[in-house]
Each structure stands twice: as structure tokens, then as C-alpha cells.
Amino acid sequence: MLDANLKAQLKSYLERITRPIEIVASLDDGAKSQEMLALLNDIVSSSDKITLDTNGSDARTPSFALNSPGQDIKLRFAGLPMGHEFTSLVLALLQVGGYPSKATEDTIEQARSLTGEFKFETYFSLTCQNCPDVVQALNLLAVLNPNVQHVAIEGSLFQQEVTDRQIMSVPSIYLNGELFGQGRMNLEEILAKIDTSAGDRQAEKLNAKEAFEVLVVGGGPAGSAAAIYAARKGIRTAVAAERFGGQVLDTMAIENFISVQHTEGPKLAVALEEHVKEYEVDIINLQRGEQLIPGQNGEPHQVKFASGGVLKGKTVILATGARWREMNVPGEQQYRNKGVAYCPHCDGPLFKGKRVAVIGGGNSGVEAAIDLAGIVSHVTLLEFDANLRADAVLQRKLHSLPNVTVLTSALTSEVTGDGQKVNGLRYKNRLTGEEITVELEGIFVQIGLLPNTEWLKGTIELSPRGEIIIDQRGETSIPGIFAAGDVTTVPFKQIVIAVGEGAKASLSAFDHLIRSSAPA
Structure with missing residues (x-):
């Protein structure tokens, strides 16, 4: 099933597991079951800590469950997790096998503290670049908390379920039999949705933070570059983003980012975040801007978020990007994700x-x-x-x-x-x-794209198309507030341009801080 190179990589990864893994497969005589059996045999041959039982009796065939003796883990793949989901399979094996997650300690503790019963089902397609985030988040949740079970279902292999549930968009997530969400979601977003008190706790944390010297709103290429260039100056920097990576997460193939011949949006988004984490930057996710309050008489600017929290910045860089433009015709919203x-x-x-x-x-x-x-x-x-x-x-x-x-x-x-x-x-x-x-x-x-500036109307100057008007330094109509990337009037909405504009806005913000703090 796997070629020699992939087998070698898999074997290398599985050397990291610290406890045994049991794979229980539910198979029939079909071709897909034979493919799954070949895949599972390749996995078993890659580690002496993994065993395979082919006598499973799950209703979904072919499928397989992952568990570890002494653990209570309810995690299953229904269908072949190849393509984009092969990474999800490898991560699931590592985590079931005791390898620690890269999630923050706060997120892991929040996941372990959940009470109740959570039966998740995720429908994915092998070509979906948004699906792995959801599958991996829910798999980890199932590993961390015995109250959570998760089945990742390959939609094309279980067409009758897709038809019965009228699924026309992936990822589609069901919780306890009811539609929970559609589209990309990470572990923090899922926890925020099922842990109803999480938003209030996060808002309290935001309100308690001192003013940053540079506050970046938006975590796409422009926001990432702005944060890195600010942090390299040694000044106190934060990035508040609704989802780190922004529009890049929804981009499949990227072939025009200079020096990178080919990559995919989600991979680039991960690389951007990892680069930002190399510096002392306070990364604050799940924050959607709701109101910009310019500072008066030398007071810091404030950004109020939908969570109820408020962050302050001596300078602010707006890099909220853009989203897919809609047709705005009758029936579009009614049949969104239904065709x-x-x-x-x-x-x-x-x-x-x-x-x-x-x-x-x-x-x-x-x-x-x-x-x-x-x-x-x-x-x-x-x-x-x-x-x-x-x-x-x-x-x-x-x-x-x-x-x-x-x-x-x-x-x-x-x-x-x-x-x-x-x-x-x-x-x-x-x-x-x-x-x-x-x-x-x-x-x-x-x-095309629509700039995410509705929350800024009446505060800073916008173009007739809703873009933030900036000068050659990236400064907006309000001193100390800058903008970069697809949200601005800069022509040619490209990743490489957004990165450059983010760096420029950050350097301009640093220059503003120096000049505004210098003695008369």
C-alpha cells in the first residue's frame, strides 16, 4: 500500500511511541477493505508496539479503531485516511501511542476537564485541505478525554450516509447526531464552542493585559510578517487573530511564493505561525475585531473583540485580510453548504x-x-x-x-x-x-475577495470598495494605526506582497514609536 519512502518515514515517526497500540479493523471482501488491510499491515510492520485485530464488527466497513491497553480511547477511521488525511493518521498513531501533543498546556487542561458525552463524526474528502485540522483536533480530544469519541468518515466511501444527511460540504461535523459545524475548525475553536464559559475566561485574560507597543490584528501573511519584524526590534508585540493563517488556509496550491517552488496553504500557515513563535510574541487566537477605539491625548489605541475582551496598543497594525466574495443573489444563503x-x-x-x-x-x-x-x-x-x-x-x-x-x-x-x-x-x-x-x-x-473591514466603518478612512486607505508607509488616516495586506488599497492581492507590506507597516510602526516617544 505504502511505497518504500513512505514506509521509512512512518517507521521513523513510530519510533517515538511509548506505549502499545491496538488496531481493531472491521473489514469485508470488498476492494477498499483489501486496501485498508494492506495499509494496516504496513503500519504494523513499522513498529513492534502495534498489533492488528481484523475481527472487528463495526457497522461502518471498512473502518478501524485505535486504542492502547489500559486507556479509554474511542477513535476510529471509516475509510482510507490517505491524501491530506495521512498526516492525521500518523498523528493519531503517535498520540494514541503516548507521544505528547504540541497543544498548549491550557488547551490540554481544558480538553481534559470536559464533562458530559461527546460523540463526534466528521465527514471528510481526501482532497480537502481544511479537513485535517478538524480530524486532528477531534482525534486529539478523543485521546485526551474518555468522554469524547470521534469517527472520521471518508464521504466518498459512505455515499449513502452523505446522501441521507444531505452533506454537500466538507468537513461536516456532527455531535451526538446533530450538525455541529462545517468548515475548518481547530481544537481551540471546538473547545470554545462546547465549553460555554471559555469565552468569558478568555475575555478576562485579554482585559488584564498591559498595552502592547505593537498590536497586530490578523494572523495571515501580512500579520505574521508584521509581528516578526516588530518582535525583532525587541518591543512588546501581540497578534490577535480569528484564525492564524487567514485566507491562506483556504488556498490549495501556492506556486508563486518566491524561493518556495510549491506548497499548500495549510502548510504555509503552519510555517508562518511556527516562525512567529520563534520570537516573544503573544499569540491570541479566536479573536474577531468588533470595534477600533483610537487613543486620545497620548493614550493607547484599543481594539474590542467579539469575545468581549479588549486589547490595547501604542500602535496598531490592521491585517484582517479578505474573504470570498458572495454573489448576493436569492437562494445563495439558503443553499450555502447545500450545493x-x-x-x-x-x-x-x-x-x-x-x-x-x-x-x-x-x-x-x-x-x-x-x-x-x-x-x-x-x-x-x-x-x-x-x-x-x-x-x-x-x-x-x-x-x-x-x-x-x-x-x-x-x-x-x-x-x-x-x-x-x-x-x-x-x-x-x-x-x-x-x-x-x-x-x-x-x-x-x-x-474574488471582500475586505474584512465592516467593523472599521466610521473609524478610519476606507475606499469605495471597503479597503483601508494607506499611504506609502502603510499608515492609515489615524496616526499610529497602520494596515497591511489584502485588507488595504495596495493593488495585486498576493501572498508575497502581503508579507512585504506587513514588514513595511511594522517598521513604520516602530519608527512612529521612536518619534512619538522622543523628547521635544
């Missing part, structure tokens, strides 16, 4: 053999259509303008595909459905005025 999706890599496999549309003719839209064409039965790409805006090489590839229809001058006007899921869309031909209906099962929206 309307924004991540083709994550959710594409759920539409295998079905008809889908891609909205948007830029690079993102055309790349999505190309990828989906290899999975679904037919792709209809709709572009508002008269011509596609994607690179020529992508357009040539798109037009070479037999199961793709390209519609230009097409204004999407409505998402239609049967009350439970999408069954089509309506668009207007902008040349003829004709209203046309397309029958399909999925719609992938790829029409």
Missing part, C-alpha cells in the same frame, strides 16, 4: 458524477472548472464580462475539456433548489436580455 460552495478542492469530490457550475472567469474560477471537470459529469462556467480574465494558458486548457461549457456575458440572478438542496441556477444573458435556467446540483463561487 453552494466556495472551495472546489474541499467539496468537489462530493459532486462526483453530477452537474455543477463555476461562477467567475478569473484564474481562480478557471482553475476550479479545470479541476472539477475531472470529477463531475459536466461543468458550466459563467463569467459576467464578455471575455474570461484568466491567464491564456488556463483558458486553453479549459477550452480543451469536452465536459465544460463556457458562458460569457452571463449575470447569475438566482440559485434555485427544492428546499433541501440546489437544483439549478438562473442567469441573464447580458447581450440579449434572455433569462435562462441551468439544471445542476452544485455551484462553486469564485468571484
